[in-house]
Amino acid sequence: MTLRALIFDVDGTLAETEELHRAAFNAAFEEAGLDWRWDPPLYARLLKTTGGKERIAAWTRDHLGRPMPEGEIAALHAAKTRAYDRLARREGLALRPGVAALIARGRAEGLRLAVATTTSRPNLDALAELVFGRSAGAVFDVIAAGDEVARKKPAPDVYRLALRRLGLPAEACLALEDSRNGILSARAAGIATVACAGRYTADEDHGEATRRVASFEALARAPDLAGFLAPEAA
Numbered sequence: 001m002t003l004r005a006l007i008f009d010v011d012g013t014l015a016e017t018e019e020l021h022r023a024a025f026n027a028a029f030e031e032a033g034l035d036w037r038w039d040p041p042l043y044a045r046l047l048k049t050t051g052g053k054e055r056i057a058a059w060t061r062d063h064l065g066r067p068m069p070e071g072e073i074a075a076l077h078a079a080k081t082r083a084y085d086r087l088a089r090r091e092g093l094a095l096r097p098g099v100a101a102l103i104a105r106g107r108a109e110g111l112r113l114a115v116a117t118t119t120s121r122p123n124l125d126a127l128a129e130l131v132f133g134r135s136a137g138a139v140f141d142v143i144a145a146g147d148e149v150a151r152k153k154p155a156p157d158v159y160r161l162a163l164r165r166l167g168l169p170a171e172a173c174l175a176l177e178d179s180r181n182g183i184l185s186a187r188a189a190g191i192a193t194v195a196c197a198g199r200y201t202a203d204e205d206h207g208e209a210t211r212r213v214a215s216f217e218a219l220a221r222a223p224d225l226a227g228f229l230a231p232e233a234a
Helices: 018-031 040-046 052-063 070-091 099-108 121-131 157-166 180-188 216-220 225-229
Strands: 005-008 112-116 142-144 173-177 192-195
Touching (some): 005 099, 005 157, 018 040, 018 070, 052 070, 099 216, 142 157, 157 173, 173 180, 173 225, 180 192, 192 225
Parallel strands (some): 005 112, 005 173, 112 142, 173 192
């Protein structure tokens, strides 16, 4: 089937944002008077749980043994989102190598561009303003965010939502991911997936991806983007 759309994950795929998210969590904890601090090794483990509110819930339940009420989690996560916006605007963000070229090529070839992410829409909007200089809705034809679905990655819900909004079958799309949870989500939705590990996902097993690349530049320079719909040779 002809390739008709590219579907991008956000955190770790469009840009290396996870370290900024870690700092934002810590800022929110400090603001709330909590003595929690997530260092990089701990945060790498916590990232196995997708979704910020879910990550806080897992931390309080599994690491502290003191589950936090949903309302308190929501308030803490809202503070984290505000902190992320502040830090992103102060520190700046940059697209990962090859992403800008891939988006430009997709537009030039008449492909539709979509996002399927577990992050919240405000985080995506902050990133888009910084790296594209315009809103996410002005860059992407379709946006499916984590707060719009019942189950986050590795469940396929957010990719299925993106497909419904695109009005396209899975076979006509190609997903771009950096994590195993994202790969499992896209593949469960029937979408071929190109994986490029990021800072926090370099040690993961990405064997379920259709293809793996060291940089998204390899995909952007490929003679035929649809060629990446074919499974990677063993």
